[in-house]
Amino acid sequence: MKSKIRVCSSWKSNHDSPLYTLSDQCPICNSPAINSSPAPFGLEDHYGEYRRRILRRKSNQ
Numbered sequence: 001m002k003s004k005i006r007v008c009s010s011w012k013s014n015h016d017s018p019l020y021t022l023s024d025q026c027p028i029c030n031s032p033a034i035n036s037s038p039a040p041f042g043l044e045d046h047y048g049e050y051r052r053r054i055l056r057r058k059s060n061q
C-alpha cells in the first residue's frame with residue numbers, strides 16, 4: 001500500500017521539522033507538498049529525537 005502522505009517542500013526554511021500533510025499544499029505556509037519517500041521517515045524521527053535530547057540537555061545546564 002502506497003502512502004499518501006506528503007511533506008512540505010520548503011519545510012527546511014519554513015519549519016523546524018518536516019511538516020507532513022495529506023493535502024497537496026502545506027497548511028501552514030502554502031508551499032506545495034511533495035511526496036515523501038518512506039526511507040527518510042525513520043531517519044527523521046531518529047534525528048528529531050537526538051536533537052530534542054540535545055536541546056533538553058542544554059536547557060538543563
Ligand SMILES: [Zn+2]
Nearest residue numbers: 008014026029
Ligand atoms: Zn510548510
